[in-house]
Amino acid sequence: MTTLFKQRPIRCKKLLAAARGASCVNCGARDGTIVAAHYQGLRSAHYGKGKGQKPHDILVADLCHKCHAAFDNYEVGEGVGFLKKIDASEQFQHLILKTLIRRINEGVITL
Numbered sequence: 001m002t003t004l005f006k007q008r009p010i011r012c013k014k015l016l017a018a019a020r021g022a023s024c025v026n027c028g029a030r031d032g033t034i035v036a037a038h039y040q041g042l043r044s045a046h047y048g049k050g051k052g053q054k055p056h057d058i059l060v061a062d063l064c065h066k067c068h069a070a071f072d073n074y075e076v077g078e079g080v081g082f083l084k085k086i087d088a089s090e091q092f093q094h095l096i097l098k099t100l101i102r103r104i105n106e107g108v109i110t111l
Contacts, residue, residue, distance in 0.1 A: 009048030010056040018108045024064035025098040033065035039096060040071060041089030061095035062102065 019036040023029065039047060039059040047055040063071070070076050077088030103109040 007048070009053065010058050012057045014108060015057050015060065015103065018103055018106065019060070019062045022062045022102070024067055025062045025095045025102070026067040027064060029064040029066070031064055034062050035065075035068060036060035036099075037063040037068045037071065039092055041092050042085060043089070058100070059096055061092060061099045063095070 016036040019034050022034050024034055036057070037060055038044075038049075038054040038057075039061075040049070040055075044055050044059075047059050049055040071088065071092055074085070074088065076091055077084035077086075079087055100109070104111065
């Protein structure tokens with residue numbers, strides 16, 4: 001079986017640059033701190049994340065500094081312990097999907 005993490009990660013400056021000037025897909029802030037935040041969830045190693053390497057650029061969510069920091073510092077998620085990590089990972093995946101829909105609607109990604 002082929003796994004995604006053995007492939008070369010997808011890199012695309014256009015996808016990352018599309019976050020500039022956008023609103024946060026989590027809280028709606030439009031404060032100039034929005035960046036394309038890479039997925040850091042439980043299965044991120046399956047999507048290109050490794051030592052010193054971020055996951056694929058397609059797996060980003062447009063997040064403000066506050067929301068990005070909350071995900072990076074594991075301050076997001078309901079429950080305790082592993083359940084909290086599962087919830088945080090699922091929340092981030094939801095935000096990635098919202099960002100992908102935004103990129104398609106804006107014509108950054110064409111199908």
